[in-house]
Amino acid sequence: MATIYIDNTPFEVPTGKNLLEVCLSLGQDLPYFCWHPAMGSVGACRQCAVKVYKDENDTKGKLFMSCMEQVRDGMRISIVDPEAKEFRAHIIGWLMTNHPHDCAVCDEGGACHLQDMTVMTGHNYRNYTFDKRTYINQYLGPFLNHEMNRCIQCYRCVRYYKDYAGGKDLDVFAAHNHLYFGRAEDGVLESEFSGNLAEVCPTGVFTDKTLKQHYTRKWDLTMAASVCHHCSLGCNITAGERYGTLRNITNRYNGEVNGYFLCDRGRFGYEHVNSVSRIRKSLVRSNLPEATDKYTALQTVVQLMRQGRVIGIGSPRASLESNFMLKTLVGEDNFHHGVSDAEHDLTELSLKILKESDARTPSLREVEKADAVFILGEDLTNTAPMLALAVRQAVRQEPLLEQVSEAKIPVWQDAAVRELVQSEKGPLFIAVPTATKLDELATQTYFADPDAIARLGFAVANIIYPESPGVRGLKNNDLHLAQQIADALMKAKNPVIISGTSSGNEAIVKAAANIANALVAKEKSAGIVLTLPTSNSMGLAMLGGHRLQSAFEAVENGYADTVIIVESDLYRLASEGAVTNFLKSCKKVIVLDYLHSQTTEHADVLLAAGAFSEADGTLINNEGRAQRFYQVYPTIEDIQESWRWLGELGTIVAHDQISWWHGYDDILSAIVKEHPEMKGIEMVTPPSDFRIAGQKIPREPHRFSGRTAMRANINVSEPKPAEDPDSPLSYTMEGYRGQPPSAMIPFFWAPGWNSNQSVNKYQQEVGGHLKGGDPGIRLIEPKPEHKFSYSAAVPEKFEPMDGHLFILPLHHIFGSEELSAQAAAIQERIPEPYIAINTDDALRMKLDEGQLMPFAIDGNLYQLPVKLSTTIASGTAGLPVGLPGVKFAELPAWAILNRELQWKPQHQTTF
């Protein structure tokens, strides 16, 4: 700790930081542009000037850029010094000489860092009388809008895009005052993290294009804390609504999970909520018209439940509450998981490993700090994108720790650090079936079939810790690689092993667990990260339940005849024939969902469930972190959360437990009572009767407009605002105006800070944890003195089969996930279905790129264009998972090749 004097007031501050960070952490208002807590300082914009004095007798002082100046003990600085203030006002004045007169039509307006800083410095009149510079804009794809005139040349965009996120296609062009930030030519931005440019850019050069289609100012949005539903990482998001539709997703800072950034799937996948295939009314098929009100629908379901023997199918994309409610309603024995059987096993295995492992599962922030990473069988960019971004930061750790600390350069001196480090990277080993975007960072990549990957993993574990079972018959090359990986992991202080369920191979996950535990046995603080298929896969696995197959069998055997399906499209989970057969043999099918799908077509009663923005609930992410998402806006019509539908059903049938639950909090305590290992989820957020100074927390900013006109076209008499019984948040702008507890911050705002940069005011220290701790409670921690039992399930070597290909699942960030694939912007980026095969195999089969290859998996016929791959192992092939138009197959699986296969074009139903 050091003592510094800001305007003659002493402050205790941590050493090693720069002055700007320290001033902001102390709550001072100091304007800045080019500095970003995640990216460090480059001193490009000259905006954060302060006066620094030699000693207490120095009255003159010197102007310093605070972002470039390290804190020293006894330092005396002044922020309010007139000369410093005038300097900052002049800098803004110069930055604004070419800034267009656009605020009224600019999407950034009202949440603009440049606006905030201009007001903060007091610059208010343009003295420059000459002409303004202009630029031609570029088309950057469906996610971002480009308006280059507004640029103030702070370089944040390229520093983020190239240096932080590893993008290649955004750069700075031209020279002197003609700098141009864009692509070499018009085209879609390739990076999966491009959406963050909208938040990184301090002004409106890059703005959210999906928001532009239904533009709303930040101050007009009804917002609430939410959690991303598009992968298992559980990034924190803020969702905003106006006029009944969801308008945008912005990053909600969580120091342990996503930090300052989101992936494009998370940021732009929200439009499924507004999609045309939404279920907005409950349907009873036997009635005419089918669309009906809530009470008729409930009565019908109750009748069906009383007549039939009911089983339930839960879902990994539904909240913990909905699944628990279903489990209670139908009974533990009749509760099945709406996941494919392979995923069911893998998720259970992952949970078991996390529970029994001596290695801890790190949060994303901890992965960023890892100094050696080994990835087994996961294409992270496509299955857990933000984890890939964290790995990108992790490869910088070792050089940072070694060279930079040796050279005595502070790590926030970004330009100097990058100059010193050059292209030096820490150890990253990737063993995957086919090329991934992280390969360019890897020390070594290993492209092989899943069994070979698992064998390599087992071999590494065995080398590190001989008690872990060894592998017989490993080739010399592979043995050498295993040795190299083991050495690198043993050299590191915080190695992290990353694997997951997307490969569909249990042996890989077991091998990863062996390595992590072997490292722990050697007294390393090793971590293991396992990615899971869906947002609440972990929660569903922790609740327990039977497989989907046993649900099919229960109906087939006549054990049950009525099924309640909660938020699942069974056609994505099992083969078409089996699902159709199952749904047909059920006497009655009751479906609760928010998007129409092939499954909802078969529903006798369809209850309109709330999408993520219309529901309260808890998700448990892949590290076992329980996080709450709040309902963003009151629902119109008869849409409500699945757990509320099920709760009402339970109350009507006088269920002995459900009838006693009177609200959201009761469900949480019931879950904890039933599942003691989930203790803590009731404390993720304050209870619904929580108040600050007797007031609720408003979801709307104090400048929210149009309250007395929004609904005036329907009726000039305004209705009473909707009430939220489930949370301490109100649907209005009235309530407590201070900072709420960190788990329920509806939006970031501080006086003078309208943009998302106001998050500074909510953090304990800039870039650190939120005040009051980061949201979410981890439910799984390694138990001390537990002994991990190493798996001995080393697979045999993979043997290709003649006339067959072993089909591996390939995931795509855009398209493989069910919900985001319904969002219009994402749909533009979904690739066409294909089958990836090895170039040698293609040559042998006389197939060329783009030619159609017919094959059959488990009796299902496919005919897809060939995509040649040099990396995928011979004898295997890659089939994209979940893309619209590709039928479900339980992967990995053998495919029979037959050029004579009769393939007749079938009508593809896509929603």
Next chain:
Amino acid sequence: MFSLLRSMWLTFLHAFHKRDTIQYPEQKAILPTRWRGRIVLSRDPDGGERCVACNLCAAACPVDCISLQATEDETGRRYPEFFRINFSRCIFCGYCEEACPTYAIQLVPDFEMGEYNRQNLVYEKKDLLINGQGKYHGYNYYKVAGMAIGGKDKGEAENERPPVDVKSLIP
């Protein structure tokens, strides 16, 4: 005593003054042009809608009686998809006019808006939009803004240089 008589005398004199009362509605009062009455949305000199749906009027409105939704035409020109003023709430304070960066929203000297049915006081864009520039002549926001719209490309606004040639290194 004297002041009493004086007051009576002055009051008596008023009987011979010019009448202030006018025979409304047959006879209309002449209101100053800046009188704050009915709100209109004006058009720019080229006949285009002046409102760019920036939401500043709505934010400035103390009774929150303005609501609108922005949309864009195919050339990128922004305009309100709907624009609604609930005059049963409006207090005619004129803050919306002050906030408007494009002179679109204006308060005009007309107060005859009485209705028997309160619902009829909800004005939509078709009720608000006039075919003229209102009080402020000659201003066209898009002629000074940097955005390109139909009929005005980059660099064609007032005080703008032609677009930068990114490939040139000449100062």
